[in-house]
Amino acid sequence: MRCAEYCEVVANQPVATDQFEIEIHCPTVARYAQPGQFVQMRVQSGYEPLFSRPFSVFHRKPDRDTFSVVYLVRGTFTQLLAHKQAGDRVFVVGPLGNRFVVAEPQHEKVHVLVAGGVGAPPLYLLAEEMVHHGIAHSNVVVINGARRQDLLVCQGHFAGLGVRLFTATEDGSAGIKGKVTDVLESLREQGDLAPERCQIYACGPTAMLEAVAAFAQQHHVPCQVSLETLMPCGLGVCLGCAVKIRTGDGYDYKRACVDGPIFDAAEVLWR
Amino acid sequence: MSRVKMDVQLGPLHLQNPVLVASGTFGYGSEYADLVDLNRLGGIMVKGTTLRPRAGNPMPRMVETASGCLNAIGLQNVGVEAFIREKLPFLRQYRCAVIVNIAADVREEFEELAERLDGVEGVHALELNISCPNQARGGIEFGVDPEATYDVVSRVRRRTRLPLIVKLSPNVTDIRVTARAAVDGGADILSLVNTFVGTAIDARTRQFKLANITGGLSGPAIKPLALYMVWKVAQAVSVPIIGMGGIMNATDAVEFMLAGASAVAVGTANYINPRVSIEVLEGIEQYLIEQGETDVKAIVGTVKRCKPESEF
Ligand SMILES: Cc1cc2nc3c(=O)[nH]c(=O)nc-3n(C[C@H](O)[C@H](O)[C@H](O)COP(=O)(O)OP(=O)(O)OC[C@H]3O[C@@H](n4cnc5c(N)ncnc54)[C@H](O)[C@@H]3O)c2cc1C
Ligand SMILES: Cc1cc2nc3c(=O)[nH]c(=O)nc-3n(C[C@H](O)[C@H](O)[C@H](O)COP(=O)(O)O)c2cc1C
Ligand code: FES
Numbered sequence: 085m086r087c088a089e090y091c092e093v094v095a096n097q098p099v100a101t102d103q104f105e106i107e108i109h110c111p112t113v114a115r116y117a118q119p120g121q122f123v124q125m126r127v128q129s130g131y132e133p134l135f136s137r138p139f140s141v142f143h144r145k146p147d148r149d150t151f152s153v154v155y156l157v158r159g160t161f162t163q164l165l166a167h168k169q170a171g172d173r174v175f176v177v178g179p180l181g182n183r184f185v186v187a188e189p190q191h192e193k194v195h196v197l198v199a200g201g202v203g204a205p206p207l208y209l210l211a212e213e214m215v216h217h218g219i220a221h222s223n224v225v226v227i228n229g230a231r232r233q234d235l236l237v238c239q240g241h242f243a244g245l246g247v248r249l250f251t252a253t254e255d256g257s258a259g260i261k262g263k264v265t266d267v268l269e270s271l272r273e274q275g276d277l278a279p280e281r282c283q284i285y286a287c288g289p290t291a292m293l294e295a296v297a298a299f300a301q302q303h304h305v306p307c308q309v310s311l312e313t314l315m316p317c318g319l320g321v322c323l324g325c326a327v328k329i330r331t332g333d334g335y336d337y338k339r340a341c342v343d344g345p346i347f348d349a350a351e352v353l354w355r
Numbered sequence: 356m357s358r359v360k361m362d363v364q365l366g367p368l369h370l371q372n373p374v375l376v377a378s379g380t381f382g383y384g385s386e387y388a389d390l391v392d393l394n395r396l397g398g399i400m401v402k403g404t405t406l407r408p409r410a411g412n413p414m415p416r417m418v419e420t421a422s423g424c425l426n427a428i429g430l431q432n433v434g435v436e437a438f439i440r441e442k443l444p445f446l447r448q449y450r451c452a453v454i455v456n457i458a459a460d461v462r463e464e465f466e467e468l469a470e471r472l473d474g475v476e477g478v479h480a481l482e483l484n485i486s487c488p489n490q491a492r493g494g495i496e497f498g499v500d501p502e503a504t505y506d507v508v509s510r511v512r513r514r515t516r517l518p519l520i521v522k523l524s525p526n527v528t529d530i531r532v533t534a535r536a537a538v539d540g541g542a543d544i545l546s547l548v549n550t551f552v553g554t555a556i557d558a559r560t561r562q563f564k565l566a567n568i569t570g571g572l573s574g575p576a577i578k579p580l581a582l583y584m585v586w587k588v589a590q591a592v593s594v595p596i597i598g599m600g601g602i603m604n605a606t607d608a609v610e611f612m613l614a615g616a617s618a619v620a621v622g623t624a625n626y627i628n629p630r631v632s633i634e635v636l637e638g639i640e641q642y643l644i645e646q647g648e649t650d651v652k653a654i655v656g657t658v659k660r661c662k663p664e665s666e667f
Contacts (some may be wrong), residue, residue: 088390088629127626129577131422131603136627177390177629270374316417316424317626319390321382321402324417337411337431344394 087112088177093168094150102157103202104166105142106174111149113178117141119156119210120287120310120346122127123153123178124318127164137161138315138336138341140287141179142205142238143212154237180318181345184210184308187283190217194281196225196271196305198264198296200288202226204237206310207287211247221246225271229264229292233257263297266286272303279304286310288347307349313340328353359643360413360650361636363397365595365617366543368480368518370452371398374608374636377599378482378522379428381632383442384449390629395636398452400546400620401442403484405457406464406471408434413510413566418555421612423576423601424623425553425617427567430458436469449476454520458484462497462507469514481657483508483542486524486549498524498549501536508540520597523547523588525577530584531591538592546597546620547588548581574623575601575611582614589615603631605638613637615656 087110094107113123124136144151152284168174184206187193195214207226214224215231224247230236231254239258243251250267251259260266271277284307286296290308293309300307313325320342329338330351338344361372378400384393393399411431418425433441446453455478457468465483472478485507486498497503508521521537523530525548532544543611550571555564581600589596598616601623602608608619624631643651 086389134419134422134424134574134623134627175628314415314417316419319382319626319629320378320386322417322426322626323411326411326414326416326428326431327621 085112085116086178086180089175090173091176093170093172093174095170096101096166099154100237103154103237104157105137105152105154106165107150107152108174108176109150113141113151113176114144114146114149117151117179117182119213120184120206121179121181122206122318122345123151123176124180124315125153125165127161127168128173129164133160135316136177136318138180138318140206140310142208144209144278154202156202156237171324177272177318181341182283182343184310184346185212186210186217187306190214190219191223192281193283194223194225194276194278196227196268196277196282196284198227198229198268198284198286198288199230199237200214200238200264200292201235203286203288203292203310204242206238207285208238208241210285211242211245215247217246221285222248224248225276225291226250227252227264227267229253229267229288234314264292265299268296268299268337277303279306282306284308284349293349294354297352300349308346309349309352310345311340311347311352312345315341317341359640360649360652361572361640363617363652365597366518368452368544370618371450372397373612373618374632374639375454375597375618375620376625376632377478378484379619380622380625383438383446385442385445387625387629391633393451393578395633396451397618398454399446400454400456400482401438401446403430403456403458403467404435404438405430405431405459406435406468408432408437415564416570417563418570420553420555420572421576423572423574424567425555425570425572426550427506427565427570429567435468439472439475443475443477448471452479453477454480454482456482456484456522462510465507466510466514468572469511473515473517478517480520480544481511481515482520482522482546483511484522484549486522496524496526498522499527501532504533504547505536505540508537508542509515512541518543520544520546522549525580525584525600526552528597530571534588534592538594542594544595544597545592546599547587548577548600551580553579555658573601575603577601578607581612585611585616586614586658589664602635605635605642608635608639609654612651613656613657613658614653617652617655
């Protein structure tokens with residue numbers, strides 16, 4: 085089930101530096117969104133910007149018919165969105181795209197969720213689902229990374245779930261000083277990443293995804309990545325979101341919006 | 356709901372209403388079927404289809420510009436055989452006309468495509484795309500050369516009994532010249548415009564924003580240019596016109612009809628609001644009622660000059 089309709093903003097609050105959480109009344113997304121899926125959003129603003137923007141579903145509250153998104157104020161659209169108040173309307177199309185697939189047997193696996201910056205929200209939804217499905221807290225490992233402490237996203241939410249949470253910041257202002265791949269490396273050295281027992285799920289900037297994918301490949305750990313591209317339509321028709329996915333001897337252009345955004349990292353051709 | 360007559364006859368092609376969706380902006384219909392009642396559309400112009408599947412251009416392929424976008428998709432498509440096998444059966448379930456947009460680098464391929472699609476159940480018309488500005492192989496845009504236009508159109512004409520729409524390029528000095536060449540070659544209907552060639556540069560990185568360097572400009576930015584071209588062509592030829600270029604709402608669509616288009620196609624707007632084509636259709640009906648018209652055909656080409664100041 086998907087919808088394309090104007091929806092009312094229930095709340096729109098700053099949660100960290102240049103970060104907001106917006107809660108939107110939208111029964112369809114509230115009911116059907118799966119971890120990793122996204123919505124396309126637009127506000128009435130003439131034709132600047134022209135296209136809708138994609139945002140991962142962070143939280144959903146079916147009992148209130150709402151969902152929320154955490155967004156970083158980056159450019160034209162997100163600045164407009166930051167000015168929306170309860171009662172204003174935004175145009176929502178969704179839920180769109182595929183979801184993270186929880187590796188089976190889910191209760192025996194160690195699930196490693198690697199988040200970079202605003203890549204964290206869909207992984208929070210995934211971690212929440214895992215906990216809800218009764219996967220042991222100790223088997224859900226979250227590595228949350230950002231450049232600085234104030235750019236970490238969903239940190240409090242992850243902590244609240246009681247999962248194993250590791251933090252990495254490039255300047256050392258929170259957690260270890262370094263990158264998410266440094267945490268992966270130390271977990272591996274401790275023997276926590278046995279390939280046959282482990283599955284990585286990653287969402288964040290492309291450079292981070294590429295590094296995580298390289299790590300996963302080197303150590304034979306299966307890995308799903310959520311790719312970020314420009315998404316003019318989000319519906320699979322414009323072909324402006326193409327990503328190179330390996331086929332037998334070459335590659336195919338797949339659409340990040342409908343064939344993804346989540347792909348097996350081993351199939352992605354990064355350049 | 357209709358109290359006004361909305362069906363239109365474009366030469367040999369009958370449409371239940373004049374609102375189509377433009378090629379490359381609505382996929383093969385199935386992508387939108389849960390959000391839009393396809394039975395209400397006048398027609399679907401499917402993604403540009405070539406003889407063999409095409410991978411398309413390297414990324415980045417699309418970039419937003421002021422009130423518009425540039426695209427250089429490079430005709431990524433499944434090819435005509437997969438279209439017939441995998442895409443067409445779905446579309447056959449619906450009432451709307453299915454118009455296959457065909458593209459090729461060489462004339463013989465256009466002929467083969469036309470022949471292949473002739474008589475295929477569920478195909479209601481061909482739209483000859485001689486105006487794609489993103490031909491990967493450094494190919495010429497047939498549509499900028501009147502002689503090449505005449506030649507390609509007349510070759511295709513001989514290979515098909517289907518209604519033949521020729522999609523004109525706006526990247527010409529005088530679009531009436533290629534319009535006449537297409538009609539002389541046997542076009543039943545003209546559609547215009549395709550995208551305008553343009554480019555975008557990132558000042559910070561000092562690089563072009565598109566891997567292909569150039570792309571085709573579409574969206575509200577091109578509407579005044581497209582409207583002018585439709586009006587000009589309507590004066591020059593007697594075949595019906597499908598107008599497009601930056602239509603975002605019903606008022607835009609009505610303007611194209613007043614300028615001389617018998618039908619309209621909604622393009623880039625489909626990306627932004629998947630239901631826009633239905634809103635355009637309902638808006639045109641509303642407009643006709645407000646204007647006291649009972650038949651949509653009555654407004655085609657009825658634009659008048661505004662009174663110059665001195666005549667007040
Ligand atoms: C599937 C998917 C899910 C997403 N989920 C979220 C989410 O949950 N929260 C969130 O905050 N964002 C998310 N994004 C990214 C979000 O779509 C962009 O931040 C948004 O489009 C920016 O729009 P804007 O108009 O504010 O910025 P623009 O005006 O478009 O851009 C401003 C500046 O930021 C740069 N920029 C824009 N987008 C990105 C990007 N993605 N990465 C790096 N630089 C960029 C531009 O190059 C430009 O310099 C997601 C993207 C995808 C594809
Ligand atoms: C991403 C994209 C892909 C397109 N692909 C095709 C195509 O395959 N064949 C074609 O004839 N026109 C194609 N077009 C052009 C549109 O059909 C239309 O002529 C043009 O975009 C102008 O209308 P608009 O401003 O309403 O979008 C494409 C346009 C866009 C934006
Ligand atoms: S965003 Fe248009 S096809 Fe993916």
